[in-house]
Structure formats: structure tokens, C-alpha cells
Amino acid sequence: MNTNRLQGLRLPAEWEQQRAIMLIWPHEDTDWCPYLEEITEVYLQMAKAITRHEKLLITARDTERVQDLLTKHLTEGQMKQVTIFACDNNDTWARDVAPITLLPDTTASGTEQASVLLDFCFNGWGEKFAADKDNKINQAVYKAGLFEGTLVSHKDFILEGGSIECDGKHTLFTTTGCLMAPHRNQPLSKEDIDQKLRSFFPNINHIVWLDYGQLAGDDTDGHIDTIVRIAPNDTLLYIRCDAPQDEHYDDFHHLEEQLQGLRTPEGQPYRLLPLPMPNAIYDDGERLPATHANFLILNDAVLVPTYDQPEKDKRAMEQIQLAFPDREIIGIDSRTIIRQHGSIHCLTMQLPLSPAL
Numbered sequence: 043m044n045t046n047r048l049q050g051l052r053l054p055a056e057w058e059q060q061r062a063i064m065l066i067w068p069h070e071d072t073d074w075c076p077y078l079e080e081i082t083e084v085y086l087q088m089a090k091a092i093t094r095h096e097k098l099l100i101t102a103r104d105t106e107r108v109q110d111l112l113t114k115h116l117t118e119g120q121m122k123q124v125t126i127f128a129c130d131n132n133d134t135w136a137r138d139v140a141p142i143t144l145l146p147d148t149t150a151s152g153t154e155q156a157s158v159l160l161d162f163c164f165n166g167w168g169e170k171f172a173a174d175k176d177n178k179i180n181q182a183v184y185k186a187g188l189f190e191g192t193l194v195s196h197k198d199f200i201l202e203g204g205s206i207e208c209d210g211k212h213t214l215f216t217t218t219g220c221l222m223a224p225h226r227n228q229p230l231s232k233e234d235i236d237q238k239l240r241s242f243f244p245n246i247n248h249i250v251w252l253d254y255g256q257l258a259g260d261d262t263d264g265h266i267d268t269i270v271r272i273a274p275n276d277t278l279l280y281i282r283c284d285a286p287q288d289e290h291y292d293d294f295h296h297l298e299e300q301l302q303g304l305r306t307p308e309g310q311p312y313r314l315l316p317l318p319m320p321n322a323i324y325d326d327g328e329r330l331p332a333t334h335a336n337f338l339i340l341n342d343a344v345l346v347p348t349y350d351q352p353e354k355d356k357r358a359m360e361q362i363q364l365a366f367p368d369r370e371i372i373g374i375d376s377r378t379i380i381r382q383h384g385s386i387h388c389l390t391m392q393l394p395l396s397p398a399l
Contacts, residue, residue: 047194051144051158052245054394055210056339057274057366061190061395062097062125063340065089066134066179069103073133073382080378086115088345088386091372093120095340099188099393101129101179129182132166132175135384137267138202139164139176140391141193147245148397157191157396159184160242162201167262168225190396199238200226204265204388206239207272212307213248214239215272219256219264248307255281255297257331258289261383268333268385269297273365275313276306281335282316289329290319315361318354325381332376334358336385339392344369347376347385 067085068074074081089112092098102108105128112124131139141159161180166173177197184193207215221227221235230238236249256264270280280301283294304312320332334355338345344366348355359371376385 053243067102093123223263336387348373
């Protein structure tokens with residue numbers, strides 16, 4: 043792909059106006075099979091919340107089943123917000139499968155081009171899981187005319203949506219552990235990948251590589267959307283571990299120190315809002331990557347993962363409310379989602395609203 047065609051575009055912040063949220067619906071041939079009923083209930087809760095605020099695009103293998111389920115649980119008005127598209131899938135992690143949208147930079151002179159949706163390769167987080175069907179979803183949705191903008195394939199580079207955070211201006215956050223993990227973009231060096239990111243996202247001239255903070259049970263090698271999230275006004279919400287006996291304590295203490303040492307491009311410290319580390323949750327003896335940082339920002343709302351830990355859930359939602367004072371904060375019980383090692387943000391992808399040119 044000639045990245046020169048991306049000039050005049052920018053990677054928006056997640057809290058900017060959205061056209062829709064994209065979901066990939068689970069079925070019995072995904073890893074959700076042992077608890078398909080439970081995860082379907084979570085999807086229905088997410089669909090209810092999302093369609094109160096914006097449109098919802100769902101890809102599903104069995105569209106009739108999904109249509110019937112939604113019709114029983116959503117109002118007629120909410121159903122008008124929903125588009126269901128028939129498409130098979132290996133798994134359901136839309137954050138890492140769906141395209142990453144670039145919008146026209148309205149501050150640049152002469153900007154007249156349409157939005158561009160970058161279709162990167164997803165290889166199951168370093169060839170851990172099959173992803174052949176997932177890699178065909180974006181092209182199918184695009185050919186059906188359900189995306190707004192031009193889909194540009196870049197299947198020669200592996201990049202997952204959960205591995206980057208952007209302030210919508212000039213700064214991108216990522217993690218060294220994920221982007222430098224085996225079986226992704228070797229033999230590219232860190233400097234090579236840094237330059238690639240700058241070429242894909244023309245508004246970015248400052249990339250922060252975080253070196254600490256991987257959660258136990260995380261299949262992604264340390265996606266940033268599980269540990270640190272960017273919010274308006276140079277705010278960072280991050281996981282803090284206050285329990286010295288917790289296996290995460292040293293690593294997340296170093297993460298906090300790194301965040302405290304960061305400066306914005308204007309030379310100011312970031313506003314840091316810590317989120318509590320959830321109490322350990324295990325499944326068959328394995329610790330699961332529970333995190334309140336994996337929240338989803340909607341138009342006028344934020345969906346926050348909760349874990350039936352009232353004190354910590356409440357504290358996390360209060361901190362997120364501080365970062366997004368004008369949005370409704372909605373808790374979604376995510377104990378079923380983390381059994382597959384992800385949470386709300388991992389299951390979803392925002393499709394930003396293109397500005398009128």
C-alpha cells in the first residue's frame with residue numbers, strides 16, 4: 043500500500059462522534075460453545091446499551107437467530123438502529139479484526155477525501171489461534187456497502203486495534219510487549235514498526251511505548267487497552283496494583299512510574315486516574331485478565347466491565363466518570379467475557395462518523 047494516499051487523514055480519538063459499533067456474534071463453533079447461553083446474554087446487554095446511543099453493525103453466521111434474539115430483547119426503535127450481516131467467523135474479537143478508521147483531517151487545507159478504513163492482518167495474536175475466516179470479514183462487509191469510506195487492505199502488516207490508543211491529535215500509545223512479540227512482524231525492529239505506525243497514521247508524530255503492565259492470562263501479549271486508556275484533556279486511566287502479594291505488583295508499579303514520567307507534547311504531565319486491580323478471578327486454576335480499563339466509549343455513554351466486586355467496580359466507575367463527566371457510565375458484568383481472556387472493548391470496534399466535507 044502506498045501510504046502517501048493517507049496524507050490529509052488522521053486517526054481519531056475513540057471519544058469522538060461515532061456512526062456505529064461493530065460486533066461479531068458468537069456461535070457454537072467458537073470457543074464460547076461451553077457457555078454460549080451466558081455470553082449471548084452479555085451480547086444482548088451490550089446491544090441494549092449500544093442501541094440507546096448509536097447504531098449497531100453485527101456480523102453473524104446465523105442472522106435469523108440473532109434477529110429473533112434481538113427482536114425479543116430490544117424495542118422497535120432500538121431494532122431500527124441494528125444492521126445484521128451474514129458472515130462466518132473463527133472468533134468474536136472485533137477490536138482486533140475490524141478495520142481501523144482514518145478520518146479526513148479538517149484542519150488540513152484542501153482536504154476533500156473520504157474516510158479510509160485500514161484492513162490489517164490479524165493472525166490470532168501471534169499465530170496462537172486460527173483467524174482465516176476473521177480475516178475475510180472486513181472485505182465482505184465492505185463489498186456489502188456497510189462501511190463508510192474506502193477499505194484499504196494491508197494484510198502484509200499485523201496490527202490489532204487493542205494494541206494502540208490515540209488522543210486524536212498527535213500522540214499514539216502502544217506496548218513493547220505486544221508489538222515486539224514473536225510471530226507478528228518479525229524481522230522488523232522496534233524502530234521499523236515505529237516508522238510504520240507513523241506512516242499509517244499521518245497525524246501521529248509522537249509514539250509512547252510502554253514497557254510494563256501485562257496481565258496474567260492475557261493472550262494478546264499485553265494489549266494497551268487492558269492496562270492504560272487515553273481520555274480527553276491529556277488524561278490517562280490506568281490499572282494500579284496496591285497489593286504487594288499480588289503477582290502483578292512489581293510490574294504495575296513500574297508501569298505507574300513510567301506514566302508519571304511521561305510528558306505531553308506541550309511538556310506537561312498527564313492527568314493520571316488509577317483504576318483498581320480487580321481481585322483475582324480464576325477458571326480451572328488459571329488467573330483470568332480481569333480489568334476495568336477495557337471499557338467501551340459510546341456517544342454519550344461508557345460501558346465499563348464489572349466483576350461482581352462492588353467496592354472495586356464502584357471505584358473504577360467513579361474514576362471513569364471523572365474522565366468522562368458528560369457521559370453515562372454503565373456497568374456490564376464481564377465475568378463470562380474474561381473466561382475467553384478479553385472484555386467489552388475487545389469485543390467491539392467503533393466506526394467513527396465521517397465529517398461533512
